Amino acid sequence: MxxxxxxxxxxxxxxxxxxxxxxxxxxxxxxxxKTGKHxxxxxxxxxxxxxxxxxxxxxxxxGKINGIGIGAPxxxxxxxxxxDGVNLPWPTPIPLADLISKKFGIPCLITNDANxxxxxxxxxxxxxxxxxxxxxxxxxxxxxxxxxxxxxxYGHDGFAGELGHVIMKRNNGRMCGCGRTGCLEAYCSATGVxxxxxxxxxxxxxxxxxxxxxxxxxxxxxxxxxxxxxDKLAQDIFDYTGNxxxxxxxxxxxxxxxxxxxxxxxxxxxxxxxxxxxxESFEKNVMPVFKGKAKILVSELKxxxxxVLGASALGWEIKEG
Amino acid sequence: MxxxxxxxxxxxxxxxxxxxxxxxxxxxxxxxxKTGKHxxxxxxxxxxxxxxxxxxxxxxxxGKINGIGIGAPxxxxxxxxxxDGVNLPWPTPIPLADLISKKFGIPCLITNDANxxxxxxxxxxxxxxxxxxxxxxxxxxxxxxxxxxxxxxYGHDGFAGELGHVIMKRNNGRMCGCGRTGCLEAYCSATGVxxxxxxxxxxxxxxxxxxxxxxxxxxxxxxxxxxxxxDKLAQDIFDYTGNxxxxxxxxxxxxxxxxxxxxxxxxxxxxxxxxxxxxESFEKNVMPVFKGKAKILVSELKxxxxxVLGASALGWEIKEG
Numbered sequence: 001m002x003x004x005x006x007x008x009x010x011x012x013x014x015x016x017x018x019x020x021x022x023x024x025x026x027x028x029x030x031x032x033x034k035t036g037k038h039x040x041x042x043x044x045x046x047x048x049x050x051x052x053x054x055x056x057x058x059x060x061x062x063g064k065i066n067g068i069g070i071g072a073p074x075x076x077x078x079x080x081x082x083x084d085g086v087n088l089p090w091p092t093p094i095p096l097a098d099l100i101s102k103k104f105g106i107p108c109l110i111t112n113d114a115n116x117x118x119x120x121x122x123x124x125x126x127x128x129x130x131x132x133x134x135x136x137x138x139x140x141x142x143x144x145x146x147x148x149x150x151x152x153x154y155g156h157d158g159f160a161g162e163l164g165h166v167i168m169k170r171n172n173g174r175m176c177g178c179g180r181t182g183c184l185e186a187y188c189s190a191t192g193v194x195x196x197x198x199x200x201x202x203x204x205x206x207x208x209x210x211x212x213x214x215x216x217x218x219x220x221x222x223x224x225x226x227x228x229x230x231d232k233l234a235q236d237i238f239d240y241t242g243n244x245x246x247x248x249x250x251x252x253x254x255x256x257x258x259x260x261x262x263x264x265x266x267x268x269x270x271x272x273x274x275x276x277x278x279x280e281s282f283e284k285n286v287m288p289v290f291k292g293k294a295k296i297l298v299s300e301l302k303x304x305x306x307x308v309l310g311a312s313a314l315g316w317e318i319k320e321g
Numbered sequence: 322m323x324x325x326x327x328x329x330x331x332x333x334x335x336x337x338x339x340x341x342x343x344x345x346x347x348x349x350x351x352x353x354x355k356t357g358k359h360x361x362x363x364x365x366x367x368x369x370x371x372x373x374x375x376x377x378x379x380x381x382x383x384g385k386i387n388g389i390g391i392g393a394p395x396x397x398x399x400x401x402x403x404x405d406g407v408n409l410p411w412p413t414p415i416p417l418a419d420l421i422s423k424k425f426g427i428p429c430l431i432t433n434d435a436n437x438x439x440x441x442x443x444x445x446x447x448x449x450x451x452x453x454x455x456x457x458x459x460x461x462x463x464x465x466x467x468x469x470x471x472x473x474x475y476g477h478d479g480f481a482g483e484l485g486h487v488i489m490k491r492n493n494g495r496m497c498g499c500g501r502t503g504c505l506e507a508y509c510s511a512t513g514v515x516x517x518x519x520x521x522x523x524x525x526x527x528x529x530x531x532x533x534x535x536x537x538x539x540x541x542x543x544x545x546x547x548x549x550x551x552d553k554l555a556q557d558i559f560d561y562t563g564n565x566x567x568x569x570x571x572x573x574x575x576x577x578x579x580x581x582x583x584x585x586x587x588x589x590x591x592x593x594x595x596x597x598x599x600x601e602s603f604e605k606n607v608m609p610v611f612k613g614k615a616k617i618l619v620s621e622l623k624x625x626x627x628x629v630l631g632a633s634a635l636g637w638e639i640k641e642g
């Protein structure tokens with residue numbers, strides 16, 4: 001039988017958040033440390049160990065941890081390694097799963113943030129009971145986690161589920177952080193929304209509350225505030241964004257025919273301003289055989305806890321040896 | 322233990338081909354009947370039963386059939402039903418799996434043609450040992466069968482794997498048989514190649530051997546013959562087609578990160594004229610993290626046997642009750 005708790009660790013470039021989670025998704029205790037404080041990886045892992053041990057002891061959870069799950073950028077589920085190209089203070093590759101499981105004496109699995117979110121949603125959130133769904137995370141970038149037949153899709157190399165990098169504009173597309181142009185992420189991330197705002201303000205001449213902002217510093221939150229205030233240009237920005245995302249989801253439908261798409265991340269705070277055009281565009285663009293078949297849902301994980309919850313859910317995949 | 326043989330049935334609008342297949346993919350015996358001969362579904366099933374029984378008896382295979390697999394248009398693996406919108410002489414939906422298994426007294430599974438091809442390739446062909454690959458069939462249409470973690474991707478409704486209908490041209494795209502515009506199928510099927518030929522001949526003014534053909538009757542085979550003869554316009558048609566397919570495969574890579582794409586169907590007879598631009602375009606367009614990682618292979622199933630072999634492979638999924 002599985003032990004009653006798991007530990008979830010959400011490792012970001014700035015902060016590392018962690019918590020003890022029970023089988024129902026209650027975060028029993030949580031805390032965080034600064035990722036960037038230690039020039040040396042060993043010191044970081046020592047502080048993480050000390051802090052986690054402190055909350056484990058304080059909550060009488062010693063010997064009751066089934067496993068440790070970590071969500072981290074470019075983390076490879078198969079190898080347990082954080083690969084190159086991430087914003088962390090230590091040289092990569094980092095054999096993180098191995099280092100953590102040895103230090104703690106508890107089995108550890110790692111995956112990237114978007115996959116962790118999908119596992120969290122399936123274990124505790126809006127996707128409970130779904131065997132086929134796709135998680136789309138709309139943050140600084142666009143991430144995805146794909147579940148088929150009840151299993152995460154990792155692909156042959158552990159890097160599947162990069163749906164933020166399908167090409168939506170084959171001609172004259174925006175530069176993307178991946179080095180190519182026209183990717184979904186360049187349009188439908190929070191950053192993409194801000195880029196669209198700057199583009200619209202430059203191209204269009206109609207009045208807009210957004211013209212009162214410093215154009216270079218506009219955020220998706222500003223666009224939301226203006227949309228709520230009835231600003232047409234701001235609302236058009238969400239329509240434009242949602243339309244592209246709906247076109248993308250319509251294409252994703254032909255792949256795995258999920259019963260739901262679960263949308264997660266800061267942009268979902270814009271509520272129906274973004275969700276309505278996504279749904280409308282999806283239904284308009286999807287192949288006839290799929291019309292009306294897929295739900296488009298907002299994540300049910302509390303954003304403050306979501307990353308830790310998602311990572312923690314990996315801890316349930318570990319079976320007693 | 323599984324019995325030593327399976328029966329594969331490839332049900333098309335014109336012909337129904339079938340065969341007895343062993344575990345190594347040898348077709349022990351095969352035959353076919355005319356699908357359209359019977360106005361009545363029951364008569365069709367009776368003739369199929371008689372003909373299959375004849376070759377089973379002739380090959381001493383009575384009591385040795387593990388299962389029957391059928392590849393048919395719009396066949397749903399989960400329900401065993403052939404859904405609407407197919408070119409068959411009987412009213413749909415048709416509960417085919419149930420009708421066949423009752424008539425033969427042998428368990429029967431059905432799926433669509435492209436999924437059957439993928440299962441066949443995994444069981445007997447170029448994808449043996451692959452846990453993550455994508456089969457692309459280039460025929461009258463573009464079909465696909467997706468394998469993730471060693472399992473076929475059917476989706477929540479049995480209709481996953483319609484990659485011929487991702488949108489490759491969002492503006493001014495060609496009409497597709499699905500009722501939308503710009504689908505991969507409208508460009509990269511054999512029919513799509515013929516359409517490209519007509520377009521190129523109309524738009525361009527350079528000499529071409531293709532100008533000696535009846536423009537309305539040009540086929541992808543004609544384009545191949547001219548390409549082999551050194552015709553630049555014909556070769557450009559394959560470059561154009563392969564380039565779009567390579568762009569599409571690059572997008573598919575972000576989904577399931579397969580270790581290989583296996584290309585099947587009439588167009589692959591054009592060899593390197595079509596395969597070279599597919600590979601070049603894939604490597605040029607794929608996300609950096611995936612560069613050099615996926616093989617692009619031609620099917621190893623003999624085309625004459627492939628459909629029957631693919632369908633037959635479903636017969637091995639049946640476990641003894």
